[in-house]
Amino acid sequence: MISKVKYFLLTLLVFMQFSCNDWLDLIPPSGLIRDEFWNAKEDVEAVLMAAYETFGSMDRNLFLYGELRADLLQRDVQQSSGEQNIMESNIYPDNGFSNWETFYQVINYCNEVIKNAPEVKEIDNTFTDFQLKSLMAEAYFLRSLSYFYLVRLYKDVPLVLEPSESDDADFYLPQSPEEEVLEQIASDLKANRDFAPSESFPTIAENKGRASKAAFDALLADIALWRFQYEEVLTHVQKIELNENLELMPSSRWFQLFSPGNSLESIFEFQFDGNRNQRNGTFGLTEQNSNQYDPSQKAVEMFGSEYAKEIVRGQGATIAKIGEDDFIIWKYVGRSPDGLSVRAGADQYSANWIVYRLADVLLMKAEALAQLERYNEALTIINEIRVRASVQPIAPAFNRVAFEDAILEERALEFAYEGKRWFDLLRMGRRNNYGRKSKLVEIIISNVPSTQKRILAAKLTNPLGWYLPVYENEIERNRNLVQNPYYDF
Numbered sequence: 001m002i003s004k005v006k007y008f009l010l011t012l013l014v015f016m017q018f019s020c021n022d023w024l025d026l027i028p029p030s031g032l033i034r035d036e037f038w039n040a041k042e043d044v045e046a047v048l049m050a051a052y053e054t055f056g057s058m059d060r061n062l063f064l065y066g067e068l069r070a071d072l073l074q075r076d077v078q079q080s081s082g083e084q085n086i087m088e089s090n091i092y093p094d095n096g097f098s099n100w101e102t103f104y105q106v107i108n109y110c111n112e113v114i115k116n117a118p119e120v121k122e123i124d125n126t127f128t129d130f131q132l133k134s135l136m137a138e139a140y141f142l143r144s145l146s147y148f149y150l151v152r153l154y155k156d157v158p159l160v161l162e163p164s165e166s167d168d169a170d171f172y173l174p175q176s177p178e179e180e181v182l183e184q185i186a187s188d189l190k191a192n193r194d195f196a197p198s199e200s201f202p203t204i205a206e207n208k209g210r211a212s213k214a215a216f217d218a219l220l221a222d223i224a225l226w227r228f229q230y231e232e233v234l235t236h237v238q239k240i241e242l243n244e245n246l247e248l249m250p251s252s253r254w255f256q257l258f259s260p261g262n263s264l265e266s267i268f269e270f271q272f273d274g275n276r277n278q279r280n281g282t283f284g285l286t287e288q289n290s291n292q293y294d295p296s297q298k299a300v301e302m303f304g305s306e307y308a309k310e311i312v313r314g315q316g317a318t319i320a321k322i323g324e325d326d327f328i329i330w331k332y333v334g335r336s337p338d339g340l341s342v343r344a345g346a347d348q349y350s351a352n353w354i355v356y357r358l359a360d361v362l363l364m365k366a367e368a369l370a371q372l373e374r375y376n377e378a379l380t381i382i383n384e385i386r387v388r389a390s391v392q393p394i395a396p397a398f399n400r401v402a403f404e405d406a407i408l409e410e411r412a413l414e415f416a417y418e419g420k421r422w423f424d425l426l427r428m429g430r431r432n433n434y435g436r437k438s439k440l441v442e443i444i445i446s447n448v449p450s451t452q453k454r455i456l457a458a459k460l461t462n463p464l465g466w467y468l469p470v471y472e473n474e475i476e477r478n479r480n481l482v483q484n485p486y487y488d489f
Contacts, residue, residue, distance in 0.1 A: 041127040044117045044135050051109035051142050052209070056270035057245045058102055059353040060281030065153060066419030071443045072412065078291040087447045089456055089465070093472040093487050100471065101155065103146045110143035113165035132194035140192045141211035141219065144185035145355070148223060151178045151259040152423055155467045155484070159184060174480040182227060187221050199245055205271050209264040209352075214243050215268035218356035221364050226427060234366035237361050240267070248357050251312045251390045255337035258351055267356040274346030282332035283348045286417075288322055295319045298446075302413060310413065312389045315339060318416050329417050359385055359414055363407060370403035371431075378403055382410055389413070401436075404428060426466060434463060462486055 033204075037043050059096055067073045068087050075084055082097050091098070094352035117136050122128045150157045188254045195217040199207040208240040223335040242245065249265045250258060257263050262271075272280040285292055301307045303314040304321070315321055316339035320330040335341040343350070362381050369378035383393035398400040412426050429440030441460045445453045469487035 004449060009387050017089070027219060030335050036443070038116045038120050038123075040124045041120060041131060041135075044113055044127075044132075046141075047109050047116075048135055048138055051106050051113070051139065052270070054102060054109065055106045055146070056144060056272070056353065057156070057281075058286050059270060059272075060354060061097075061102075062149075062419045063282055063285060063417065064097070065149065066422050067293075068422070069444055069447070070421040070425055072296050072416050073419055074294050074296040076291040076294050079293065086468075087458065088452070089444055089448060090452075091469060091487070092489075093469040093475065093483065096471070097470075098468040098471045099159070100150060100474070103150055103479075104160065105161055106146045108163055110139040110146075111161065113139035114143075114402075115163055127480065133192075134197055136215075137192040137195040138197070138211045141190045141196065141216060142457075144189050144223075145219060147181050147185045148196050148226075151181050152226070153468050154470065155464070158478075158481070172478045172480050175482060179227075182223060185321070186220065186223050189216055189223075191285070193217070193220070195234075204262045208266045208269055209271040211268065214240050214246065215356060218267050221287055221361055222356075225364050225368060226423075228371070228431060229279055230371050231367035233364055237365040240361050248358055248388050253387055254312045255317050255334070257354065257357065258331045259343070260350075261352040261354075263357075265358045266354060267358065269352040269354040269357075272350050273351055274349035280332070280347035280351055280353065282351055282353065283343065285332075285389050286329040287333045287342070287348070288328050293329065295329060298362075299416060300327055303416070309391055311338075311391075313413055331417055354418055359388075360420070363411055363414070364368070367404070367407050370407065371400060373400070375403060378407075382406060385410060385414060404431075404436075429463070429466065435470065437461065437463070 064083065064228065068083060069089065070162060073087075075087060079087075082095050085091060085095055086097050114136055115137075117132055121129070121132045131330075133179045145161070147157070150454060155178050157178075158173040159176040159181050179327065193213060196211055196213045196216050197207075199212050199214070201207050201210065217236045217239045221233050221240075224230075224232040224236060230411075245264070247264050249263050253263070257265060261269065272278045284290055294302070299319060299384075303310050303317075303319045304327070305315045308314055316332075317337040318330060320334065320339035321327050330337075333342055333348070335343045335347065340350075363385060366378040368380040369375075369381070379395070385391055394406060396406040408424055408428060412421060415421070425440055427444055428430060429437055441457050444460055444466075445457050448456050464484055464486035467486075469482060469484050470481055475481050
């Protein structure tokens with residue numbers, strides 16, 4: 001899972017593809033062994049920035065984790081064979097897409113900060129207690145976000161809480177149960193939330209690109225929703241609603257969420273700036289000539305002008321038509337919501353990766369309210385999002401299934417290609433003791449060749465097939481790991 005290292009340098013090295021703005025240009029110096037590091041608060045900041053950068057470098061995969069097995073994406077001719085196999089649920093442990101290594105790199109950076117920052121404070125008399133707690137809070141946030149992705153992708157994963165900074169470290173931990181990991185990260189977030197930054201940095205890129213209190217609240221709400229703790233969801237979202245710095249973008253400015261980004265609606269997003277060689281991975285994934293992924297027929301029917309009444313979020317905004325029956329994903333390649341103005345030059349690689357925004361957490365609240373049978377309150381939120389998007393309000397039947405479907409549809413319309421869809425569907429499939437398992441299986445096999453649909457539908461009645469396998473190289477390195485039984489051939 002994490003290779004042994006002799007020198008601290010090896011736990012710090014990261015090949016930077018981007019370094020987001022001045023506040024992320026604190027790269028750990030090369031050539032230093034451990035005794036020469038951890039002497040000043042700048043060392044703590046450098047390792048924390050490495051965690052942000054490493055996490056952000058996964059934006060292409062974060063897109064695919066949330067969309068590849070869902071129903072809004074279809075393959076094009078340049079899709080890799082490994083990703084095609086994931087999309088078709090033809091998954092084996094040798095598929096490199098199932099490698100969790102980068103998540104654990106982020107976790108290790110965070111563990112370094114959490115362990116060593118207090119010791120640095122004893123050495124550096126300019127390092128205040130406030131700064132210490134704030135930087136450690138950010139590390140707890142990034143570590144928790146990493147683990148939240150991991151449990152949703154793999155279910156049970158190793159819970160590593162110490163850095164791999166010496167040969168004495170235990171590198172070969174077994175998996176911990178999903179609920180144990182969730183309990184750990186929820187507790188960490190609650191314990192450190194009050195020390196998180198309060199959007200008081202000098203630039204909007206820092207305020208939106210670092211883990212604020214609102215980001216903590218959004219992640220806590222998301223975790224609580226995944227655990228079906230609906231009252232707790234409401235508690236965390238209420239804190240966000242009291243934040244006067246956040247507001248839904250009006251319909252005329254909805255596309256500013258993506259270009260230029262860092263909008264008033266944004267809570268937390270990984271930052272990119274092509275002018276500084278801080279290149280994202282989503283432009284190359286979705287631009288017209290990449291021929292890797294296109295909107296599915298379902299997406300075209302949701303957003304296409306021939307079918308849908310979506311204007312703000314529809315054709316020219318979420319997707320763009322480039323030819324007869326030929327569409328591309330527009331959020332990461334467009335400069336404006338016209339389906340024509342493609343990002344140019346360095347701006348092509350400057351679309352941020354949005355992790356949380358206000359509409360997201362409001363629809364989390366609506367979902368929790370609906371499951372608590374507080375339908376009128378839930379409907380008010382759903383229709384607030386719809387009116388913002390210039391589409392007509394809806395009036396679903398007052399029962400949990402009808403509201404679950406309405407919210408799933410609204411989240412698909414609002415967050416298509418933002419890495420949310422698969423996790424939304426998976427949450428639906430798990431709810432109420434897998435009561436709607438068959439609907440999720442139906443969606444999964446929609447991407448599968450017709451000759452395989454019946455066999456795969458039968459196999460995927462086992463919910464363990466909804467998760468990824470442990471990558472075979474990790475099993476070989478760490479004999480304490482146990483393969484997901486669904487893939488234990």
